[in-house]
Amino acid sequence: MQGINATGMEQLSTVAEVSKRTLYTHFPSKDGLVEAYLQSLKDDLLPVLPSPAQPTPSPREQLLAVFDWKLPETTAPFRGCPFLNVSVEVPDPGHSAHQLAAAYKREFARRLTDIARQAGVADPENLGEQLALLFDGAAARGTALNSSDTGVCARSIAESLVDAALTDVGPASP
Amino acid sequence: MQGINATGMEQLSTVAEVSKRTLYTHFPSKDGLVEAYLQSLKDDLLPVLPSPAQPTPSPREQLLAVFDWKLPETTAPFRGCPFLNVSVEVPDPGHSAHQLAAAYKREFARRLTDIARQAGVADPENLGEQLALLFDGAAARGTALNSSDTGVCARSIAESLVDAALTDVGPASP
DNA sequence: GCCTATGTAAAACGATCGGTATCCTTAAGG
DNA sequence: CCTTAAGGATACCGATCGTTTTACATAGGC
Numbered sequence: 001m002q003g004i005n006a007t008g009m010e011q012l013s014t015v016a017e018v019s020k021r022t023l024y025t026h027f028p029s030k031d032g033l034v035e036a037y038l039q040s041l042k043d044d045l046l047p048v049l050p051s052p053a054q055p056t057p058s059p060r061e062q063l064l065a066v067f068d069w070k071l072p073e074t075t076a077p078f079r080g081c082p083f084l085n086v087s088v089e090v091p092d093p094g095h096s097a098h099q100l101a102a103a104y105k106r107e108f109a110r111r112l113t114d115i116a117r118q119a120g121v122a123d124p125e126n127l128g129e130q131l132a133l134l135f136d137g138a139a140a141r142g143t144a145l146n147s148s149d150t151g152v153c154a155r156s157i158a159e160s161l162v163d164a165a166l167t168d169v170g171p172a173s174p
Numbered sequence: 175m176q177g178i179n180a181t182g183m184e185q186l187s188t189v190a191e192v193s194k195r196t197l198y199t200h201f202p203s204k205d206g207l208v209e210a211y212l213q214s215l216k217d218d219l220l221p222v223l224p225s226p227a228q229p230t231p232s233p234r235e236q237l238l239a240v241f242d243w244k245l246p247e248t249t250a251p252f253r254g255c256p257f258l259n260v261s262v263e264v265p266d267p268g269h270s271a272h273q274l275a276a277a278y279k280r281e282f283a284r285r286l287t288d289i290a291r292q293a294g295v296a297d298p299e300n301l302g303e304q305l306a307l308l309f310d311g312a313a314a315r316g317t318a319l320n321s322s323d324t325g326v327c328a329r330s331i332a333e334s335l336v337d338a339a340l341t342d343v344g345p346a347s348p
Numbered sequence: 349g350c351c352t353a354t355g356t357a358a359a360a361c362g363a364t365c366g367g368t369a370t371c372c373t374t375a376a377g378g
Numbered sequence: 379c380c381t382t383a384a385g386g387a388t389a390c391c392g393a394t395c396g397t398t399t400t401a402c403a404t405a406g407g408c
Contacts, residue, residue: 008365143261146267146276198397
């Protein structure tokens with residue numbers, strides 16, 4: 001990726017192997033296409049809430065999993081979180097793409113909060129927000145430094161926060 | 175601010191009350207102007223290292239001060255850290271503006287590391303990197319959510335990290 | 349008074365981009 | 379075979395942007 005503003009419709013139609021005309025029959029405008037793209041990303045990237053009928057890992061693993069990034073083995077520079085990037089590339093808070101990014105970030109924290117709450121953490125909102133902030137820090141710093149190593153730094157902090165919150169509950173909660 | 179890409183030279187010359195021609199006699203290009211702007215920001219925003227001949231606050235205060243943001247009382251939306259924004263708006267890792275932002279971010283962490291080292295922290299590099307990551311998280315998340323409240327969340331995490339690192343040293347170190 | 353230098357205002361240029369229209373090929377259905 | 383609908387390639391349009399150039403104003407040195 002190279003940023004939204006630097007990506008033209010011409011280029012998109014080329015790599016999609018679709019004419020620009022067909023592109024504009026499927027999407028009303030570039031803004032609409034960006035929104036659809038972000039919506040699809042949303043479903044792919046949001047942390048999955050624990051489902052009752054699944055081999056669920058421990059809450060600790062669930063909360064820390066967001067810091068284990070599986071990178072595509074490309075030569076492209078590391079670009080962090082697409083939603084953070086959108087909120088920078090589209091500064092207008094009233095723009096739909098910016099609002100969509102904000103909604104994603106809120107939902108992201110909410111899911112972490114839900115996992116924490118189900119695990120019996122005392123202040124799940126606080127832990128969820130803290131972990132989300134750590135994630136965003138790792139993503140943003142990774143973008144600036146062109147490195148994904150920031151994830152392990154964030155994870156180490158997250159481990160101490162999660163462990164502290166979970167030991168307050170007691171290792172064997174009802 | 176509204177982002178680098180969205181700010182034209184026309185607008186700059188207008189608010190600077192200077193003709194576009196004079197602008198181009200002082201700066202070789204828009205890239206050059208952006209570089210100069212970032213350089214000036216660098217000197218203003220980097221955490222100040224403790225100087226021997228100053229009424230120095232405690233190391234704890236110094237390390238946590240970066241999370242106390244003094245906001246101009248404008249109606250403009252909160253835009254986080256300009257250097258993080260640049261690294262997103264100029265995705266090319268080879269571009270001078272991108273590299274300047276990366277250099278700032280490294281220097282930022284290095285200064286925190288220096289303060290931690292002078293305070294006798296066991297692993298100052300780790301603490302400096304952790305605090306820098308927290309700062310970037312607060313800035314990035316603040317940009318996405320259009321709020322500066324993320325600073326207090328980051329500061330609370332930072333307090334626990336700093337306090338843990340300083341109590342390992344012992345409250346009364348030699 | 350005149351020359352030069354410097355700056356302003358504004359036009360103009362080339363490039364790029366989002367978006368639309370035009371022309372052509374292709375393939376299915378009768 | 380003919381019609382028709384859909385899509386591909388591409389030219390085009392208007393706008394914007396970075397940059398340069400042109401024309402004009404102003405002020406100091408001789």
